[in-house]
Amino acid sequence: MxxxxxxxxxxxxxxxxxxxxxxxxxxxxxxxxxxxxxxxxxxxxxxxxxxxxxxxxxxxxxxxxxxxxxxxxxxxxxxxxxxxxxxxxxxxxxxxxxxxxxxxxxxxxxxxxxxxxxxxxxxxxxxxxxxxxxxxxxxxxxxxxxxxxxxxxxxxxxxxxxxxxxxxxxxxxxxxxxxxxxxxxxxxxxxxxxxxxxxxxxxxxxxxxxxxxxxxxxxxxxxxxxxxxxxxxxxxxxxxxxxxxxxxxxxxxxxxxxxxxxxxxxxxxxxxxxxxxxxxxxxxxxxxxxxxxxxxxxxxxxxxxxxxxxxxxxxxxxxxxxxxxxxxxxxxxxxxxxxxxxxxxxxxxxxxxxxxVPRRSESYQEDIYPLTTGAQPALTAQEWLNGVNKGPLLVSLRPDSRKQLKVEKKLPKKENMCLSNGFDVFECPPPKTENELLQMFYRQQEEIRRLRELVNQRDVQIKQLELKLRNLCMNTGSY
CATH class of the missing domain: 2.130.10.10 (YVTN repeat-like/Quinoprotein amine dehydrogenase)
Known part of the structure; x- marks a missing residue:
């Protein structure tokens, strides 16, 4: 054996x-x-x-x-x-x-x-x-x-x-x-x-x-x-x-x-x-x-x-x-x-x-990103001093988690869900504080940066493919 x-x-x-x-x-x-x-x-x-x-x-x-x-x-x-x-x-x-x-x-x-x-x-x-x-x-x-x-x-x-x-x-x-x-x-x-x-x-x-x-x-x-x-x-x-x-x-x-x-x-x-x-x-x-x-x-x-x-x-x-x-x-x-x-x-x-974690897929990897501690407190200072215990409030790191949550709840028609200032709640809940507004701005800036990097990567890949195609055509004499 x-x-x-x-x-x-x-x-x-x-x-x-x-x-x-x-x-x-x-x-x-x-x-x-x-x-x-x-x-x-x-x-x-x-x-x-x-x-x-x-x-x-x-x-x-x-x-x-x-x-x-x-x-x-x-x-x-x-x-x-x-x-x-x-x-x-x-x-x-x-x-x-x-x-x-x-x-x-x-x-x-x-x-x-x-x-x-x-x-x-x-x-x-x-x-x-x-x-x-x-x-x-x-x-x-x-x-x-x-x-x-x-x-x-x-x-x-x-x-x-x-x-x-x-x-x-x-x-x-x-x-x-x-x-x-x-x-x-x-x-x-x-x-x-x-x-x-x-x-x-x-x-x-x-x-x-x-x-x-x-x-x-x-x-x-x-x-x-x-x-x-x-x-x-x-x-x-x-x-x-x-x-x-x-x-x-x-x-x-x-x-x-x-x-x-x-x-x-x-x-x-x-x-x-x-x-x-x-x-x-x-x-x-x-x-x-x-x-x-x-x-x-x-x-x-x-x-x-x-x-x-x-x-x-x-x-x-x-x-x-x-x-x-x-x-x-x-x-x-x-x-x-x-x-x-x-x-x-x-x-x-x-x-x-x-x-x-080495992964080939570019999609969100749910198994390595469970719900994690968010940026909101679970208690006020006085509640904790009075003896209350609560675990942290958890959030998802999935980039589109908010949008998916809205779909699952089956909200009414979009035209009935606009605020008086024209803000579309289907896109993102309105910020309640200046801090939340700034955080939303930083997230948008980061998303723009990521998209630019992705576009640049795709441009490089396209140029590489064009070069390969040109070489292939020249080798076969059909260019």
Whole structure:
């Protein structure tokens, strides 16, 4: 009886990383020289924000996502902090609002204008005062609107309600005082009812973010944790850190039992931090090395062996930080399932890297694009503070999903469905806010760009076919 090797069947088995061409990179970007262990980059479908150098304080740049190529050396900055900016995060429900935290012990929330920046922005929309030492981390709540968490070197995590009309908020709605050392990482589960933290005391804690109660605590001698990440849909936690022999190490934990990790694995002997990113739509986990050019990726399963290695993207250019595009900003026509923005300070360059599923068909691939988290909150800030939990509101990434939905509902005749201003509801629902109107404009611009690229491709194909036909006719003598 002969033995045959068993191969896992997976649609993501051949996913590969593709770096953007030079003209689609962001060049001459003065990337921060800070040695703080953060990503230094935040991305949404409209903008890329990156921490930069600034004389006399901290600053970051906000560049329109399509403004690639060389950056003007006098490009305006967001520069209201008095100390180095340590972390930046876009509001998940408003693409024109970003939060930043700094060594000056403040957290600031900024309104980004919908037109191109023409001058430095120095006045924040809101200033959050409460920490007594520098603030190293910020995280938005994943489903509740205007709830922001900040973690400082005073060992406290503060919860802020930004629905307040005050420009300066000096008192958070809650202080989580469960740590005796600096918090290195924060991560929410899918509905934001649980908060996982990694602390400098080498412990992972599972906390109720409203009461501050520590529900579980893990301290494992052979794994010094640096970053922790919720793998929401499989009820697990993933951490990166170092082993007792100072090798870079990853570990997987059962969310309901943090006493012993489900698995530990040493990766290499490099000293740079490992940043984990998880895509719950595809159950794919990406591990990005700081100080090297590698991105390892795995597929997560709910049963053993849990962590299935797929491949590794390699580059000779090391990354100092990394940004990630939300799912709604990806190119579904190119079967792109994840996109990184890699900070390369040695070249003052930001390089997009797309993770692509190789498919021959140009049609929408429904199996790799399930319903995903949208840009609308599921809860108000007060609802969440009152104890309500809700999962994220999901949307389809199918380009024509709205049009198909209208057909399925069998709406009345078109002539009866025009608004007083002549807007045709069969084409697209009318925007309710200026933000929605601008988003609609950006989508239309992107669609025009895609159509132009498609027309150019077709022109090239036609010319190639004409040339082949001409050669064929000349060879047969019938030209």
């Amino acid at each position: 002969s033995w045959h090797p068993q191969y896992r069947s997976s649609k993501f088995r051949h996913v590969y990383g593709k770096a953007a061409s030079k003209e689609k990179c962001y060049d001459c970007v003065p990337i921060t020289r800070s040695v703080h262990d953060n990503q230094f980059c935040a991305v949404n479908p409209h903008f890329i924000a990156v921490v930069t150098e600034c004389a006399g304080g901290g600053a970051f740049l906000v560049i329109p996502i399509h403004q690639t190529g060389k950056l003007d050396p006098h490009y305006p900055k967001i520069c209201g902090h008095k100390g180095n900016v340590l972390d930046i995060k876009w509001n998940p429900f408003n693409d024109f609002v970003i939060a930043s935290c700094s060594e000056d012990a403040t957290v600031k929330v900024w309104d980004i204008p919908k037109h191109l920046l023409t001058r430095n922005i120095t006045t924040a929309k809101k200033e959050l005062l409460g920490h007594v030492r520098r603030v190293g981390l910020i995280e938005w709540h994943p489903t509740a609107n205007n709830i922001l968490f900040s973690s400082g070197y005073d060992y406290k995590i503060m919860v802020w309600n930004l629905d307040s009309n005050e420009p300066v908020i000096s008192k958070p709605v809650k202080i989580l005082d469960a740590h005796k050392d600096v918090v290195l990482s924060m991560s929410f589960n899918t509905d934001g009812s649980l908060l996982a933290t990694a602390c400098k005391d080498r412990k992972i804690r599972l906390i109720d973010p409203r009461s501050g109660e520590v529900l579980q605590e893990a301290s494992y001698k052979s794994h010094r944790v640096n970053k922790v990440l919720f793998l929401g849909n499989v009820k697990k936690l993933f951490s990166t850190g170092t082993s007792r022999w100072n090798n870079r190490q990853i570990a997987l934990w059962d969310q309901n039992d943090l006493s012993v990790p489900l698995l530990e694995e040493d990766l290499d002997g490099s000293s740079g931090l490992l940043f984990p990113f998880y895509d719950s739509d595809t159950c794919m986990l990406y591990v990005v090395g700081k100080g090297d050019g590698n991105i390892r990726y795995y597929e997560i399963s709910s049963e053993k062996p849990y962590l299935n290695y797929l491949m590794e993207y390699r580059s000779h250019l090391p990354q100092k930080g990394i940004g990630v595009m939300p799912k709604r900003g990806l190119e579904v026509s190119a079967c792109e399932i994840f996109r990184f923005y890699k900070l390369i300070p040695t070249k003052s360059l930001i390089e997009p890297i797309s993770m692509i």
